Amino acid sequence: MSEAPGKPRSFQEIILRLQTYWASRGCAVLQPYDMEVGAGTFHPATTLRSLGARPWAAAYVQPSRRPTDGRYGDNPNRLQHYYQFQVLIKPSPPDLQALYLGSLEAIGIDMSLHDIRFVEDDWESPTLGAWGLGWEVWCDGMEVSQFTYFQQVGGHDCRPVSGELTYGLERLAMYVLGIDHVMDMPFNDPQAPIALKYGDIFRQTEREYSRFNFDVADTGVLLRHFEEAEAECAAILAHPATDPKTGREIVMAHPAYDQCIKASHIFNLLDARGVISPTERQAYIGRVRTLARMCADAFTTTEAAGAEAAPAA
Amino acid sequence: MPDLLIELFSEEIPARMQAKAAEDLRRLVTDAMVEAGLAYAAAAAFATPRRLTLAVQDFPKATKATKEERKGPRADAPDKALEGFLRSTGLTRDQLEVRADKKGDVLFAVIEKPGREASEVIAEALESAIRNFPWPKSMRWGAGTLRWVRPLHSILCIIHDEAGASVVPLEVEGIRAGDRTQGHRFMAPGAFAVSSFEDYQAKLAAAKVVLDPAERAEKIWHDATQMAFAQGLEVVEDKGLLAEVAGLVEWPVVLMGPIGERFLDLPPEVLQTSMKEHQKFFSVRNPATGRIEKFVTVANRETADDGATILAGNGRVLAARLSDALFFWENDLRKVKAAKEGMGGMEAMAAPLAAVTFHNKLGSQAERIARIARLAREIARDVGADPAQAGQAASVAKADLASEMVYEFPELQGVMGTYYARAAGLPEPVAAACGAHYAPLGPSDAVPTEPVAVAVALADKIDMLTGFWAIDEKPTGSKDPFALRRAALGVIRIVLENGLRLALTRPIAEGAKANHVDAADHAGPMELLVPDLLGFLADRLKVHLRAEGVRHDVIEACFRLGGQDDLVLLVARVRALQAFVDSEDGANLLAGYRRAVNILEAEEKKDGIEYSLDPDPQFAEAEAEKALFAALDAADPAIGKALNAEDFSAAMSALAALRAPIDAFFEDVVVNADNAIIRRNRLCLLNRIRTVMLRVAAFGALEG
Structure with a gap:
């Protein structure tokens, strides 16, 4: 493996190696989405x-937030803010498993010494109306990745199927x-003049957000924002496809989807604040799913989804 | 005669699906072969994480040619008739033969089917099997439309005999069958060709793949037990885990490692559950202390360092997991030990359950627990438990639902309750009831036998049933989301296996009343709920006893007597009745009973009156009639005495004495006599037969 000899020394080197690896395998390396999300x-x-x-x-890194997982920075591996590295290839290539294993070698996992296993794990996201089949990948008994063939997203069958x-x-x-x-992990090169550990960067924020998420976030405001995002999402999609100003067909799937993401994150915050009962929980998840479906419906009509461009007016 | 080898090579098949998939492949392919006329001598199917394999031995090279003749319409028949015949035979008009018949010329179809090559039949069978494979869940991948459990990569399909092997020509969605496969993903990743099943199995073994799951399981178990034995330890048996682990590896390598000293005081159930659920590890026990001290993991490869890196990695993951478990355990213990007065500790643990909804129409968990506690106190008297202890046990039995450990490992509910109740200093019967009150969870699970646990277990299930009955959420068809059938069977088994003499109407009515008050929205009047629920229990009892060969109509005949809410008594009656109707006396008496009732009902209908008066012996004319009077007079008190003594066999014997007089009566006596008084008296006599027999069972419910 020419690109990655030896063991990485820091958190960021692992990220960089993953990016380099997937770039060399033909992926567009994107940047994180600029909104709060629960997962990549x-x-x-x-x-x-x-x-x-x-x-x-x-392929991209996505900072992800799970307010209920906050532990004030004390827990060795639970964080309310963490990073996921995400790869999505459509259609899923026939050698995706081999490509994936190559990425583990790229970050310094020696295949001849470790035990890699693909253990059944079906993925379902009730908020996104999505599901797929695949595995959690184990390295010496530890789950290191999720590997999923998407079957349905936003209520739509995936054709072709993406590998995630x-x-x-x-x-x-x-x-x-x-x-x-986790707080002891070198973030940059431990030999750097200013060596920073994960804790140097995130211990403070973990504490602050744990307190905020569990006890301080204003539930009245959050509830209102949830309703607003929900209403805004529907309102955006209610606009006719033809833009009255430019005369073009512009379905606003992405702006609407931003509101869906927002509603989803606010729901997670409300959940962490403990103000959502188990029965209400299902209802909230259902409301976010409705938004995700509407956005998926809208996106499939766009050129980006491969829909026929509407004839010029 | 040739043999067949098929291998479907895919990405990792979920362990739990492998055994059935191999069997399905065998069934689908061999059924289609037999159907087409290819009988075979033997077939065996195997599965590994990446392949399904089928080997079929000794079948003919081709199917036999067949010739079938079918007679059609007359040659001059209308077009309509001809068209139908052509359609059904798949021939055209000029392919039909005209043959002279007595009534003129008739058309004949001669359908000749030539023998088919085995390879053609197999190609068709395999393609159909792949396209219609009954996976519990299947998927598409890439841009294709084929469905398989995970992406299917290659198909190996060869027919081979002494002369050599040939590939069966077959292509499914771009995957062309061949004679090649691959070895172990990491240890022997190359592809190779095979020429027979023996060759295939040998080359796979050389390429670090053990084909037979039974062989893998055996190796794992053998190596694990040997390794443990060498250190004076024993592996905790777990057949389900063994099968699963054997489905996760193609080349099992067993490794044993230590559990950190600081975790060894965790309850063995916690260690076992955490290791099994999260890591799929076996637990290794020290037989001297009963403690679990080591773990066994099964890797999928050999390594240059003899598994040292793999074992170290697994050990680290386990330590992280057990640190969590230890943290939960210590937090929970701190909570229950905080206030040792009475049951303060467990109550403190249970406090959050007030905010946990059990069901939105049936209130919170805390409200449900209060109902169960009241009911358990009621039931305690009937089952020989101390009412105060039963109530206390019910109040704390579900406290562990609010513990951190059970939040993490829901399957430890009850088990943790017992540990925590002991730690809180509660009496042993109360602590034991925490763990035992959920039982029985399945048909083979043991029922609780300690009186306090029995009272709580019954109260728990009866509250569950009456609650969902009160809001009209009964099981329908295959839908039983709240596992109410299991709850009902639990009640039945606890009562029967403990021989509990308990009239269920009372606790059910109590439970119904409590739930009716708590239910936010109830469906119907409470009076209907109790008999309806008892009927449901009777249905479950029928299912339960059917397994023992008891006829459902026999149960119905006893249940229909009404007031049958003492299950022990009901089942005693059912068993006696079953024995009776299986005897010759019983069968004949039943025939006599039916004859009597048929005549009686027909006449009652005709006359528009009920013949329900006592018949008078002074109007008896025939000897057989007098004898029947005498027999009924004798049987009636005998039956009464037997029933009072709950001796149903004696009651049946008393009935058996009626058989001969009833037979003789119908032999010698005409019921519909000309004399109206005599006729009426005889009809009343028939009614008396019915009444007497009805004391024992509702014979009208019996079938056949």
Whole structure:
């Protein structure tokens, strides 16, 4: 493997090696989506781009937030803010498993010494109205990635099928670097003049957000924002496809989807605040799913999804 | 005669699906072969994580040619008739033969089917099997439309005999069958060709793949037990886990490692569950102490360092998992030990359940627990438990649902309750009831036998049933989301296997009343709920006893007597009745009973009156009639005495004495006599037969 000899020394080196690896395998390396999301799957580069017939290949890091997982920075591997590395290739190539295993070698996992296993794990996202079949990938008994063949997203059958890989970066990096507590993990080169550990960067924010998420976030405001995002999403999509100003066909699937993402994150915050009962929980998930479906419906009518361009007016 | 080898090579097949998939492949292909006329001597199917394999031995090279003749319409028949015949035979008019018949010329179809090459039949069978494979869940991949459990990469399909092997020509969605396969993903990744099943199995073994799942399981178990034995330890048996692990590897390599000292005081159930659920590890026990001290993991490869890296990695993952478990355990213990007064500790643990919805129409978990506690106190008297202890046990039995450990490992509910109740200093019967009250969970699960646990277990299930009955959420067809059938069977088994003499109407009515008050929205009047639920229990009892060969109509005949809410008594009656109707006396008496009732009902209908008066022996004319009076007079008190003594066999014997007099009566006596008084008296006599027999069972419900 020419690109990655030896063991990586830091968290960021693992990220860089993954990016380099997937770039060399033909993926467009994108940047994180600029909104709060619960997982890399929510990035429109995955959710929306897995729909429609157009081929797609993208890889990116996505900061992800799970307010209920906050532990004030004390827990060795639970964080309310963490990173996922996400790869989405449509149609899924026949050698995706081999490509994936190559990425593990690229970050310094020696295949001749480790035990890699594909263990059944079907993926379902009730908020996105999405599901797929695949595995969690184990390295010496530890889950290092999710590997999924998308079957349905936003209520639409995926044709062709996308292959999705999700690496939980902190956990994977801790394993590769041999670190037991996430906060002790070198973020940059440990030999650098200013060596920074994960904790130097995130211990403070974990504390602040844990407090905020659990006890401070204003639930009245959040509830209102949820309703607003929900209403806005529907309102955006209610506009006629033909833009009265330019006369062009412009379906606003992405702006609407931003509101869906927003509603989803606000729901997660409300959940962390403990103000959602189990029965209400289902109802909220159903409301976000409705938005995701509407956005998926809209996206499939666009050129980006491979729909026939409407004849010029 | 040739043999067949098929291998369907794919990405990793879920372990739990492999055994059935191999069997399905065998069934689909061999059924189609037999159907087409290719009988075979033997077939065997195998599965590994990446392949399904089928080997079929000794079948003919081709199917036999067949010739079938069918007679059609007359040559001058209308076009309509001809068209139908052509359609059904698949021939054209000029292919038909005209043959002279007595009535003129008749058309004949001669359909000749030449023998088919085995390879053609097999290609068709395999393609159909692949396209219609009954996976529990299947998927598409790439841009294709084929469905398989995970992407299908290659098809190996060869027919081979002494002369050599040939590939069966077959292509499914761009995958062309060949004679090549691959070895172990990491240890021997190259592709190679095979020429027979023996060759295939040998080359796979050389390429680090053990084809037979039974062989893999055996190797795992053998190596694990040997390794443990060498250190004076024993592996905790777990057949389900063994089968699963054997389905996760093609080349099993067993490794044993230590569990960190600081985790060894965790309850063995916690260690076992955490290791099994998260890591698929076997637990290794020290037989001297009963403690679980080591783990066994099964890797899918050999390594240059003899698995040292793999074992170290697994150990680290386990330590992280058990740190979590230890953290939960210590937090939970701290909570229940905080207030040892009475049941303060467990109550503190249970407090959050007030905010947990059990069902939105049936209130919170805390409300449900209060109902169960009241009911458990009621039931306690009937099952020989101390009512105060039963109530206390019910109040704390579900407290562990709010513990951190059970939040993480829901399957430990109850088990943790027992540990925590002991830690809180509660009496042992109360602590034991926490763990035992969920039982029985399945048809083969043991029922609780300690009186306190029995009271709580019954109360738990009866509250569940009456609650969902109160809001009209009964099981329908295959839908039983709240597992109410299981709850009903649990009640039945606890009562029967403990021989509990308990009139179920009372606790059910109590449960119904409590739930009726708590239910936010109830469906119907409570009076209907109790008999309806008892009927449901009777249905479940029928299913339960059917397994023992008891006829459902026999149960119905007893249940229909009404007031049958003492299941022990009901089942005693059912068994006696079953024995009776299986006897010659019983069968004949039943025939006599039917004859009597048929005549009686026909006459009652005709006359528009009921012949329900006592018949008078002074109007008896015939000897057989007098004898029947005497027999009924004798049987009636005998039956009464037997029933009072709950001796149903004796009651049946008393009935058996009626058989001969009833037979003789119908032999010698005409019921519809000319004399109206005598006729009426005889009809009343028939009614008396019915009444007497009805004391024992509703014979009208019996079939056949």
